[in-house]
Amino acid sequence: MFNKLIAAILPYFPKKFIWIFSRTYISGETIDDAMRVSKDLNSKKIKVTIDVLGEFIKTLEEAEANKQEYLDLIDVTFKNDVDGNFSVKPTSFGLLIDKEVCYHHIMDIIAKAASYNSFVRIDMEDSLCTDLEIELFRRVKNDFPSNAGLVVQAYLKRTYNDITGLTDLNSDSIPLSFRLCKGIYVEPEAISYKKHEEINRHFLEDLEFMFKNKIHVGIATHDKILVESAYDLIAKYNVPKHLYEFQMLYGVTPKLRESIVNEGHTMRVYVPFGKQWFGYSTRRLKENPKMASHIIKAIFIKG
Numbered sequence: 001m002f003n004k005l006i007a008a009i010l011p012y013f014p015k016k017f018i019w020i021f022s023r024t025y026i027s028g029e030t031i032d033d034a035m036r037v038s039k040d041l042n043s044k045k046i047k048v049t050i051d052v053l054g055e056f057i058k059t060l061e062e063a064e065a066n067k068q069e070y071l072d073l074i075d076v077t078f079k080n081d082v083d084g085n086f087s088v089k090p091t092s093f094g095l096l097i098d099k100e101v102c103y104h105h106i107m108d109i110i111a112k113a114a115s116y117n118s119f120v121r122i123d124m125e126d127s128l129c130t131d132l133e134i135e136l137f138r139r140v141k142n143d144f145p146s147n148a149g150l151v152v153q154a155y156l157k158r159t160y161n162d163i164t165g166l167t168d169l170n171s172d173s174i175p176l177s178f179r180l181c182k183g184i185y186v187e188p189e190a191i192s193y194k195k196h197e198e199i200n201r202h203f204l205e206d207l208e209f210m211f212k213n214k215i216h217v218g219i220a221t222h223d224k225i226l227v228e229s230a231y232d233l234i235a236k237y238n239v240p241k242h243l244y245e246f247q248m249l250y251g252v253t254p255k256l257r258e259s260i261v262n263e264g265h266t267m268r269v270y271v272p273f274g275k276q277w278f279g280y281s282t283r284r285l286k287e288n289p290k291m292a293s294h295i296i297k298a299i300f301i302k303g
């Protein structure tokens with residue numbers, strides 16, 4: 001209760017206090033920060049997916065500026081020889097304002113990434129966006145079959161059907177690519193599973209379907225039980241290395257991450273950066289309220 005209460009009030013604290021918590025999870029405000037962190041991860045045999053922070057914009061001018069930031073990021077990433085790809089949140093490009101504008105911005109970003117033979121992952125946002133993001137993915141996949149992938153969330157009751165509904169896009173030569181995660185947004189009970197075991201059961205059901213159907217998957221979790229169950233499924237289906245990788249968020253469970261790398265599996269870390277770190281941070285904070293009490297202790301008790 002105490003931790004939850006602190007997590008609820010922390011977003012109203014001055015930003016510089018929140019930054020004390022956030023710097024564990026965010027590489028910094030600039031592209032240079034993202035490059036520094038990415039190179040460090042690469043040196044530990046970890047690939048990255050880089051995200052420019054910024055969601056739920058209010059104007060299409062912001063969408064244009066966000067696109068430009070990604071285009072610059074892509075050039076700089078390959079100039080720096082970073083082993084990475086990119087993650088985008090469609091609402092940052094105007095999905096909820098004008099979906100055509102959003103589609104064209106995301107196409108420009110994918111085209112730029114494709115010019116380096118790279119890849120763009122479309123993050124999945126809250127359930128207001130699910131249909132729109134699936135539709136967007138279908139469209140971009142049509143134009144750039146090997147350069148785009150989608151995130152799916154195991155906590156949504158609809159997800160298994162969404163995955164099976166996209167299998168017409170899967171082929172042996174160009175497999176579909178999903179990132180499978182639990183889901184981070186607070187969704188109504190009518191459409192989402194709430195219990196930890198229930199979410200995990202559906203996560204593994206989705207994962208097994210992907211392995212059986214030779215769909216590429218980024219297994220995005222820090223949950224040790226899921227990681228171990230994924231190992232079992234990988235062994236059961238003899239899944240080749242090119243059809244899966246593990247994924248984690250920057251700053252979360254580095255020991256588990258290292259153990260996965262040491263087991264010889266591919267690991268990719270989500271590296272967020274940007275001036276708009278505040279919204280991202282407070283979401284992470286609500287997700288893990290225990291962190292919040294550590295911050296409070298650090299600020300008020302340890303001075």
Ligand SMILES: Cc1cc2nc3c(=O)[nH]c(=O)nc-3n(C[C@H](O)[C@H](O)[C@H](O)COP(=O)(O)OP(=O)(O)OC[C@H]3O[C@@H](n4cnc5c(N)ncnc54)[C@H](O)[C@@H]3O)c2cc1C
Pocket residue numbers: 122123124125151153179181182183184185220221222223224247248249252253269270284287288291
């Ligand atoms: C690479 C990647 C991309 C993602 N993209 C999306 C997306 O597009 N859309 C979306 O809805 N969600 C996304 N998520 C978030 C995801 O949905 C979960 O909310 C998040 O990963 C926590 O779930 P978990 O599987 O790690 O399990 P949990 O049961 O939540 O966590 C397992 C353990 O991991 C540790 N842990 C987890 N989170 C934290 C944290 N923030 N700080 C410290 N420790 C932590 C704790 O020890 C916890 O006990 C992404 C996650 C990853 C790893």
